[in-house]
Amino acid sequence: GGAIITQQPRAEAYADSSRGKRLAFFIILITILLAVLAAVVLAKSLVTPLLSITKVAQNVDLASGKFPNLIKIRSEDEIADLANTFNKMLEKLRGYAELQVEKLIIEQKKTEAIIFSIEDGLVMTDYQGKIQLANHNAKEILGIPTETSILGEPLWKYLFQAELKTAFMEILTKPDVRKTLEVKIPLKNKEAFFLVHSEEVKTPAKNETLGIVSVLHDITLEKELDSMKEEFLHSITHDLRNPLTAIRGFIRLFQSGQTGNLSELQLKMCDTMDKASLRLLNMVNDILDLARLEAGKLKLHLEDCNLEEIAKRTIDLFLPQARDNRIKLSVELAGLPWTPITADASLMERIFTNLIGNACKFTPDEGAIQIRINNGQDKVVCSVHDTGEGIPPDYLDKIFDKFRQVEGNYKGGAGLGLTICKRIAEAHGGKIWVESTLGKGAEFIFIIPRDQKIHGEVKAA
Numbered sequence: 007g008g009a010i011i012t013q014q015p016r017a018e019a020y021a022d023s024s025r026g027k028r029l030a031f032f033i034i035l036i037t038i039l040l041a042v043l044a045a046v047v048l049a050k051s052l053v054t055p056l057l058s059i060t061k062v063a064q065n066v067d068l069a070s071g072k073f074p075n076l077i078k079i080r081s082e083d084e085i086a087d088l089a090n091t092f093n094k095m096l097e098k099l100r101g102y103a104e105l106q107v108e109k110l111i112i113e114q115k116k117t118e119a120i121i122f123s124i125e126d127g128l129v130m131t132d133y134q135g136k137i138q139l140a141n142h143n144a145k146e147i148l149g150i151p152t153e154t155s156i157l158g159e160p161l162w163k164y165l166f167q168a169e170l171k172t173a174f175m176e177i178l179t180k181p182d183v184r185k186t187l188e189v190k191i192p193l194k195n196k197e198a199f200f201l202v203h204s205e206e207v208k209t210p211a212k213n214e215t216l217g218i219v220s221v222l223h224d225i226t227l228e229k230e231l232d233s234m235k236e237e238f239l240h241s242i243t244h245d246l247r248n249p250l251t252a253i254r255g256f257i258r259l260f261q262s263g264q265t266g267n268l269s270e271l272q273l274k275m276c277d278t279m280d281k282a283s284l285r286l287l288n289m290v291n292d293i294l295d296l297a298r299l300e301a302g303k304l305k306l307h308l309e310d311c312n313l314e315e316i317a318k319r320t321i322d323l324f325l326p327q328a329r330d331n332r333i334k335l336s337v338e339l340a341g342l343p344w345t346p347i348t349a350d351a352s353l354m355e356r357i358f359t360n361l362i363g364n365a366c367k368f369t370p371d372e373g374a375i376q377i378r379i380n381n382g383q384d385k386v387v388c389s390v391h392d393t394g395e396g397i398p399p400d401y402l403d404k405i406f407d408k409f410r411q412v413e414g415n416y417k418g419g420a421g422l423g424l425t426i427c428k429r430i431a432e433a434h435g436g437k438i439w440v441e442s443t444l445g446k447g448a449e450f451i452f453i454i455p456r457d458q459k460i461h462g463e464v465k466a467a
Contacts (some may be wrong), residue, residue: 024049037099055085060091102360127200127222130207135161135178138217147191147200147222167191170202174220177204181218188225198226250287254280289422306346306433311354313386313454314339320358324366333366341381347456354454357438360423361390361450368394368448384456385436391449397442405440427452 076093127144131137137159142152144294148164150156156164165171169189178187187202203219256278259265261273266277289336314337343372358377365375373393397405404410406428431438431452441446 044090052085054137055089059089062092062096065078086431104385125224128219129161129222130217130219131161132217135174135179135216137161139219142261144222147193148197173202177202177218177220181206181215196226199226199229201225240429246290250283251288254283257283280380306350306353308348309351311349311351312344312346313349313354313379313388314344316351316355317379317388320355320362321377323359324362327366328375331366331369332372333369335377336374337379338379339379339381341379341387342383344381347386347454349434349454350430353433357427357430357452358388358390360427364423364450365390365392365394365448368392370394386454386456387451388454389449389451391447393447396444396446397448399442402440402442406438 025417076096122453123142127147128141129137129144129148130139137156138155140148140150145152145154145156148170149166150164161174162171165174167189167431170191173187176187181204184370185202185204189200190272191198191200200221201223203223204218207216207219208214209216257276260268260297261276261280316357317337321337324335327333362375362377369375375393378387378391401410406424408422408425410425427450428438429456435455435457436453437448438452440448440450
């Protein structure tokens with residue numbers, strides 16, 4: 007039931023416990039440091055190969071064909087397997103890139119061979135007119151020595167001909183529009199003619215524009231052949247006119263009865279021959295008139311003329327034919343109060359005659375032909391509208407060419423009437439075109455400017 011009480015200082019009583027705490031703290035600290043060090047070493051051993059793989063992957067450039075060296079991993083764990091797999095993939099990519107580069111080089115050489123072996127001149131420029139590509143023929147046409155490097159040079163530096171400079175200026179100012187222009191260039195002591203065709207260059211996949219390519223096609227031989235054909239045709243037609251005039255004179259002599267009385271059948275045959283010879287003579291005259299218009303030798307005899315009166319006078323010539331076919335002919339006036347226009351009255355009548363005659367041929371029975379004249383301040387717009395079958399879309403831009411007629415709709419004539427109308431309109435500084443829908447007829451429209459006086463004399467263009 008007794009007790010013993012001892013007494014000692016607090017520091018002495020807890021000395022062993024304090025030593026134990028300090029020892030535990032140092033052991034824990036050393037353990038943590040060793041764990042962190044081990045973790046850093048382990049992480050570095052794991053991350054370094056992965057970083058190497060990432061760096062190599064970032065340096066792969068398929069476009070330029072540049073590839074870094076293979077990855078070297080000395081360990082034998084899963085990271086090494088990943089590195090070996092990546093190295094194999096890198097080798098395959100390098101082989102594929104080399105193959106593609108070889109293909110590109112082959113294709114490039116083929117393209118260059120084609121570009122530099124074609125007979126046409128080819129020039130590619132950017133949108134500022136700097137030359138990106140030019141073959142030997144283009145250099146020859148532009149008068150540039152073939153050994154001269156002109157890449158990156160402005161195209162204007164080598165365009166000494168005004169027509170060529172104008173053509174390329176139009177091409178560069180409107181790059182999105184396909185153009186085909188005809189230019190005349192002095193070449194090797196002679197005049198050469200070229201068709202300049204331009205088009206934008208676009209990438210096949212992304213449809214990005216790279217520049218404008220222009221092709222210069224030599225048409226000098228075609229021009230010379232056309233000129234020879236024209237001269238031959240004109241000489242033949244000129245020689246035909248006098249015999250035709252004589253034939254018509256003799257036919258009329260027979261019809262008059264001065265050579266003796268003819269039977270009814272003979273008179274009918276003479277009448278048929280007279281009409282046939284007149285049609286042939288008109289064709290010959292059309293060819294000769296067209297030749298004069300194209301050569302600029304047909305002068306315009308300008309005078310004040312009333313297009314309404316000319317149109318009505320022309321209609322009177324076709325009234326018998328229209329009456330037989332029950333075709334309605336009419337004239338409609340519009341615009342400002344009518345005032346005379348300065349033009350060649352005989353040529354204006356020629357336009358109306360050709361257009362109305364053409365409309366009568368293709369307008370069915372009980373159809374209608376309407377002539378509209380719209381009087382403006384500075385021009386007069388005239389049109390001839392019929393209710394015929396119309397013109398196919400493919401012929402709308404070809405119908406004014408020489409000897410051109412719609413296939414399957416031949417109604418006689420040489421196919422020069424519309425060409426002459428076009429030349430006459432252009433000689434007056436105007437233009438002519440056609441608007442048509444199949445089954446709904448056609449409308450030929452021409453514009454004649456009011457101001458025709460140029461230095462007192464005007465010649466056909």
